[in-house]
Amino acid sequence: MNRRISLVSILAISLTLGITSFALATEEQPTTEPAPQAAPQPQTTDGEPMYVAGMQVAIDETTGELRPATAEEAANLAQQWRQIFVPRKAAPRAFTTKSGATAVELPNDMLKFSVVRIEADGTLTTGEAHGQQNAREFIATTTTPEEE
């Protein structure tokens, strides 16, 4: 029960801040289509990239306006994103978007993990891994590519 409440509140914060829930710490999935809230609209003219200090902005649930995020929202959000190495066990689920398309949230273990290791001779080997486990294996491997 408590856990359910906490999930709901984390999701709410995620939606409020207009971000993905793709790094939610919990293994549970949203059971409904993401609420059709607007992403934070940058206060800038078209064509200008913009940097939003995420911990400082949120879309107010009642007014729909941008407002500073509360300290609690900020802390919860940061905590979610620190969990990127926690794979979800639940299978990804397709849902219908407001415009009638079908969407699926990509699970963490399908993300690209960019990895590097320092070889015995000091050279760097970089590459990419498929998911968290594969990433850990890559950086723990020791090879000397110029040897045979």
Added chain:
Amino acid sequence: MRTKHLSRLTLLVFAGLLLVATLPASAANVVVINFDPPGVGLNDPTPVAPVGGNPGTTLGAQRGNVYLLAAQIWGSTLDSSQTIFVAAQFTPLPCSPTGAVLGSAGPTFVVTDFPGAGFPATWYSSAQGDALSGVDQVPGFVDIGSSFNSDIDDDPNCLVGRQWYYGFDNNQGGDLDFLTVVLHEINHGLGFLELVDPNTGALFFGQPDIYTKFMLDLTLSTTWDTMTDAERLFSQTNSGNVVWNGSNVTNQAPSILGPRPSLKVLQPKVLKGSYEAQAASFGQPLGGGGGTTGQIVLADDSTGVGTDACEPITNNLNGKIALIDRGGCAFTTKVANAEAAGAKGAIVANNAPDGPAPMGGSDPSISIPSVGITLDLGNSIKAELPGANAKLLLDDDFLAGTTQDFVRLYTPAVVSPGSSKSHWDTSAEPSLLMEPSITPNLESATTLDLSPAMLQDIGWVLLP
């Protein structure tokens, strides 16, 4: 101009909310959302000196400036009415003194069957779905997630002696160029990505993604979206024969890629022709038209496997090109021994049927050119000795990293999950942004080399 807008940007970052340079009106608006809490990551207040054109004076500001430059570069390349939201975070990720996860990234959602989709029943990245439909398909959520490892800077026991490099000038030395990594990872998030299960060959949710429609297997003469699972498993290790079947990339390749490192056999007639070779990462670079020509002589060190050249060579190689077998010691040892015996060049034949010998390593004392060739070609040449002449060169008749004029995808003989398929092949020269490894001093990073053409092939509209 860049400096001007960046300093404006920096000021604004400190203010909390900020923006950047003016782009053409139709440029995609790429918004980077900083997800870090106060005091860490992108908000780290540690004072630092400006570096390589990055005017930031705190660690956090420098990190943010690189993200912003990457956003500007992508935003001024793509045409979209829809804002592309990129989540940005620096956080501790797995690390040891000798290895680290640099970061992770990708699309947050994939979408299918939206108005404006180029193909039905086909997955697109969230950002591309928004761009093609002119509607934010999953409102309230970022399109691309990204997270990078803060411990590389913060923990002295993480990747000892190496740091992130936040300059914009590609002058990272032995450090890790953050701009290149961010540009590369955002590219995956925009759609340089296939979703096939590397263990089973199954499509994601039973239908192809847009990338697989352009993955052509030249052996099977079919594209990945129409293959069986078993065919995809075969194809993912069909090295050199899986290519990008998109006309924009193919047409642009000659202006991006250089001549192919080759061994041109001049004699005997039965072997005459140009064979793809692996240029060594040490010694004299291969020359163009002239190249290095000579008679091929099999090296003999009279110890153990005589042809491995792991010990000083005992036969006369003066003015010859040494043919050496892979195995037993470093490539640099073999080529150094050949040079000491008077050879003007060296060829290392692979000892396994997995393409040319890879020829990595470094040894500044080596001055002759050398190449790796396949096991098969090595055996064919040996059967014709003496009486073989050849030239080591960059052959203008072929483009590096292509097969039948198509640009190759990375499908090494041993599958490399995460690297295989969603990258260009490592035989491309010069190196490309979307190769699986970060290439030091990648000149083309900020021009994005073949990436815009690839995105155009899958349906993105580019700015003129």
